[in-house]
Amino acid sequence: MELPDRYSPKDVEGRIYQWWMDRHYFKAQETSTKPPFSIILPPPNVTGKLHLGHALNHNIQDALARWKRMSGFNVLWLPGTDHAGIATQSVVERELKKEGTNRHALGREKFVERVWKWKEEYGGNIVDQMRRLGDSCDWDRLVFTLDEGVSKAVRKVFVDLHNKGLIYKGLRLINWSPALESAISDLEVDYKEVKGSIWHIRYPLADGSGEIVVATTRPETMLGDTAVAVHPDDERYQQWIGKEVQLPLTGRKIPVIADSYVDKEFGSGVVKITPAHDFNDYAVGQRHKLPMINILNKNGTLNEAAGAVYQGMKVADARKKVLEDLEAGSFLVKTEPHTHQVGHCSRTGCVVEPFLSEQWFVKMAPLAAPAKRVVESGTINFEPESWTKTYLHWMNIIQDWCISRQLWWGHRIPAWTCGGCQKIIVSETDPAQCPHCKSKDLKQEEDVLDTWFSSALWPFSTMGWPADTELQKTFYPTTVLVTGFDIIFFWVARMIVMGLEFKKDVPFRTVYIHGVIRDAQGKKMSKSTGNAEDPVQLIEEYGSDALRYTLLAQIAGGRDLKFSTQRLEGYRNFMNKIWNATRFSLNGLKDFEAPADGVEAVPNKVDLTDADQWLIYKLGVLEKDVDEALKDYRFSDAANGIYAFVWNIFCDWYLEFIKPIFQEGADPAQKKATQLVLAQVLNRVIRLLHPFAPFITEEIYQKLPIRGEALIVDSYPTPKIDKTLLALGSEEVALELDLVREVITAIRNIRGENRIKPGTKINVRLAPTEARAQKILGENKSSIMTMSRLETCEIGEAGNLAKCAVQPVQIGGMKVDVIIPLEGLVDIGEEVVRIRKNIEKLQKDVGSLTNRMADANFVSRAGEEVVAASKRQLEESQAQIGTLEAALARLM
């Protein structure tokens, strides 16, 4: 079968993916004798378009899934999509706006219907994108966060927590997004530095006995002030404590209180207290039982409590007006520039307002305690480990979780208020009547739950909980969670909490936290800055495997990754290299008969060339390294190791070494042996590559002479399972072949440096100093001649060095002088320069080695082998200098 000379991902990826699907290779077995391996996919938003971060996240999980599947595990990779309350609702609201209407006009029921319709139509897009990435998820188990089963789980958890007193409804100061007109959680607030001012305002005492100056960054909130506070020990203000001040503009009288929250050193040492619009003031207000005046509407404008003048104004306008009025009344003392952190809504970017409102909360402290313990004890471990500290820190300062959102798209809170007795009923099923007063006048809460509430249950709600399913028995706790650090608090921590509370076990054993993808300049990729790359677009252009290799080869130790298309191009080239190496190999295997015992077949050791044994030895090292790297989540080490093997060992050397064997006249026994080695090693390389480049490898695999049914379900090569083949490798022979390679490199080096045309065939004398080198060179003479394009090659005495280029080569105790007569070939001057450069380099080594050997401390204290090695190196370097100097003398 003929392969095109370039790998074309487009012709392969879709077909291969469909083939895997048709054959159900992604399916997990509910029960199996195989050990389980499970991953829950962090569900992307249904609205979403995958970004590169998703690609990385999914590629890691898929690499793990494929590796484990090949390693004999019963693999469950459970996919899902998230309803993403705010994001999805916004998309549909934008659609409505275009149609000249809005959700309020439509009404709740119709609107939610409309969102569902949207989801049915576009929700599949995100799944299609995941398939482009090659995700080998068990698609038959695809779950959506609003599916019936998941919704049941959500209700059960809500009701249980409520019955345990861990969910409560209360009037609290919460973070309010005026743009969304909804509460948001602490985590959804991003603090950004904003340049503002700090205004000093005069508050006259009510009894006219003086005035007090307060400092504030938000003058408009003074309309809701209910006290002025000073530090109890502040000598300047002792006489004011307990008196009243008259609030400018409103004339309201408010007390001066003492509270140690006030910092004497900051500003004027006097703080205006607005309990309804500041978290610290709220705390002070609670301590002093101050009244709370809410001056804001839900949309962020001022309400009637702010006074007729300001009612209806936006906060920014009100601030201006208040300052004008203060100025006019000469209440304003001074204005200073001041930068401070201002909370912004992570969804809309609007300024978040602390807002007094009735919301539902989860009491976190009792739930956090066991969730801390499982991480402290190592039942769950973070990879990299340093995230443990971040996690524990957050768990220590955790606040109650505000879970209600004033949206329509999501899990509606399963609580009803009875019109008869006003009691609140919380129930898993919609109640027909009030259990207390039997009234049928029940009204369900309007609010929905924070998206992350259902996400927190994901590891078990997706497996059929609360029913007791086989799936949970087999796969819970899951093996590993793969995610970015940005949702450790949003998601990871809350899953641990809920898993422990409802499954009495951790949701996963390991949390693998990977870095963030940045652009080539190191900036965070985002839609708004326009530097976000579209993975599907990149796949179109470079192929899914190339993209995956780029990401996996660079992800290490949880560090961020800088993405450049230049790098992507490099790995695209690598895919092509693999393709062409296969093309060449298959050509050489045209008359090769696949052995009956397939992958177990090995040639007789006596028929193997040195190159065969060298290659097999290197393969053994690779298999060991890759196995260890993958076990430690060192994807880049594994990917780079395979890359180097394929390119620098297999292609650059091995394929070159075996080329003559495929020419006519080669020894048939040797050819047969080499063909078998080639077929077996190619088979191993393709299998090793599969988790990192699934499409191209499966495509190639199907054309290999030695193969099974499908690569995706073949086994993953390790030294353990490849014992028979790897036993043919030899470290000793490998070292000998390295000498041959060094000799070839030396000849090429002399050629290059002396600018001898590649077409010019030259004569070389090789002068080994011991029998072992003599033997190995003799055995590989024809390879040396071909690969360095020689006319003649003598192996023996150094002979006359007059007008000769000379390069000493030594490796593992074997030594060879490479000698090339230059007479009539080139200008001798180049060789003089080349030799001098080499001598200089050697002299530097000799210098430091001499110093070291002269150091009595080194000789007596360093390990014996180290001293011996240094001594040997010194002698060898000196000998090489001798050789080169002799050659130099003969050149002049």
Next chain:
RNA sequence: GCGGUUAUAGCUCAGUUGGUUAGAGCGCUACCUUGACAUGGUAGAGGUCCACAGUUCGAGUCUGUGUAACCGCACCA
């Protein structure tokens, strides 16, 4: 303020337990269309491993201090 991460070639990064001459890819220079691949090949140039101190016979690697950059968390109105 508390915590974390990073600092190695022009760029992006490897360098596992301290041990010969610190590696790769890209970029750069020269040469090469040789029968797998120009998305290729061969050779080459390029590094005071952030600074200082310490431990050690020996430090890119371990310890401390400092500097710089990035990221969390908490924040003073």
